[in-house]
Amino acid sequence: MMVIAPNTDSEFTEIRAIALEVWPKTYGAILSEAQLHYMLNMMYSVASLQQQAQEKKHHFILLKVDGKALGFASYELNCENTGMTKIHKLYVLSTQQGKGLGKRLIDYIAQEASQNHDKALYLNVNKNNPAQFFYQKLGFTVFKEEVIPIGNGYVMDDYVMKKDIE
Numbered sequence: 001m002m003v004i005a006p007n008t009d010s011e012f013t014e015i016r017a018i019a020l021e022v023w024p025k026t027y028g029a030i031l032s033e034a035q036l037h038y039m040l041n042m043m044y045s046v047a048s049l050q051q052q053a054q055e056k057k058h059h060f061i062l063l064k065v066d067g068k069a070l071g072f073a074s075y076e077l078n079c080e081n082t083g084m085t086k087i088h089k090l091y092v093l094s095t096q097q098g099k100g101l102g103k104r105l106i107d108y109i110a111q112e113a114s115q116n117h118d119k120a121l122y123l124n125v126n127k128n129n130p131a132q133f134f135y136q137k138l139g140f141t142v143f144k145e146e147v148i149p150i151g152n153g154y155v156m157d158d159y160v161m162k163k164d165i166e
Contacts, residue, residue, distance in 0.1 A: 001066060002064070002065050002104070003063070004062070004108045005061065005062060007053075007062050011046055012049040014062055014069035015069075015072045016046070016049070018070075018071065018091055019040065019091060022093065030128045030129065035154045038150075038151075038154060039154070043089075059074060060074045061075075063101055063104060063105055070096045071090075071101045072090075073087060073089055074087075074090075075087045075088060075112070077112065077116045083119050084119060085116070085122075086121075086122055086123065087123040090123070110165045113165055121140075121165060122143075123135070124148075124158040124160055126156065127145070127158060127159055132159060135161050136161075140161035140162060141163070142159045144159075144160045145158065146160055
């Protein structure tokens, strides 16, 4: 049985495990090993995840099948008072990709956004990440590009993609 529910683990154990499995496979050919480790620590340390959830009001959700966490996402309703929901993170275990789980997470977020009266979803995706084609398939379009300094001389070179919701 598949369930999508808010994360209740203050240590983010399952979310961190999925990130540690997926990130090297997703970004290993895109980022240097040093940048990969820097970003994982910056975004996925327990303290960082707690700050994202508590101070930045990011909602973390887990997708589980038969009790096993296979994917997660985080999102922010009415991000920066734009009337849009920002998807900050969306990852599915490598062995489970291509099975519609990412779409299920996005559908869940779209429903939450709609109930919050937000008019669109948006997200950042690395310009070299093949996930951009997954988002295009779901109706997201590139509406701008961003280069975001993240410290240590590193940047995120991203497309910002958007999808209107009913």
